[in-house]
Amino acid sequence: MGTKTVAGADGRTWSVRRNIEWSTPAMGDDFEHDVDGGRGAVVMILSALFLFWVVIVAWAPAQVHIPWWLWVVAVLVLGFFPVRWYLRRPWTLVAETEGSYQDGLPAEHWSGMVRGGSRAREEMRVVMRSLRTRATPGYADSPLQPVN
Numbered sequence: 001m002g003t004k005t006v007a008g009a010d011g012r013t014w015s016v017r018r019n020i021e022w023s024t025p026a027m028g029d030d031f032e033h034d035v036d037g038g039r040g041a042v043v044m045i046l047s048a049l050f051l052f053w054v055v056i057v058a059w060a061p062a063q064v065h066i067p068w069w070l071w072v073v074a075v076l077v078l079g080f081f082p083v084r085w086y087l088r089r090p091w092t093l094v095a096e097t098e099g100s101y102q103d104g105l106p107a108e109h110w111s112g113m114v115r116g117g118s119r120a121r122e123e124m125r126v127v128m129r130s131l132r133t134r135a136t137p138g139y140a141d142s143p144l145q146p147v148n
Contacts, residue, residue, distance in 0.1 A: 006128045007132070008131045009134060011100055012135070013098075015094075016095045016124060016137070018091050018093050018094075020089050020090075021090045021091065087117065088116055089116075090115050091119075093114065093123055093144055096108065110144040110146050
């Protein structure tokens with residue numbers, strides 16, 4: 001989504017970024033038990049919904065009047081789940097630095113995951129503020145953890 005460069009309190013330059021994850025990564029114990037229908041299931045369900053609405057509209061006799069509010073309800077129902085899916089996608093946050101050879105400070109790489117675009121933006125602001133004031137991207141209950 002774009003990389004922000006932050007000058008840390010200890011003089012190191014940090015690179016902070018966030019990326020949306022289009023498929024939910026399997027982590028920890030979920031790896032072996034992760035069952036996902038995949039893209040095929042999504043295509044099948046959306047095709048069935050489309051076919052359902054085509055059948056309702058096409059097979060309706062000419063004398064049957066479909067009220068406007070029913071069309072609004074249909075659009076809202078069809079749009080709810082894709083919008084919810086997009087808004088609840090996991091985002092990966094990464095903060096990394098090459099270190100400082102003059103001061104002997106090591107290179108660091110921190111990574112974590114949050115759900116939702118607004119929470120990812122807020123967490124990125126918190127990480128940048130933490131880097132400017134404390135020279136570390138993580139805090140007590142931070143989603144960011146150091147990666148070796």
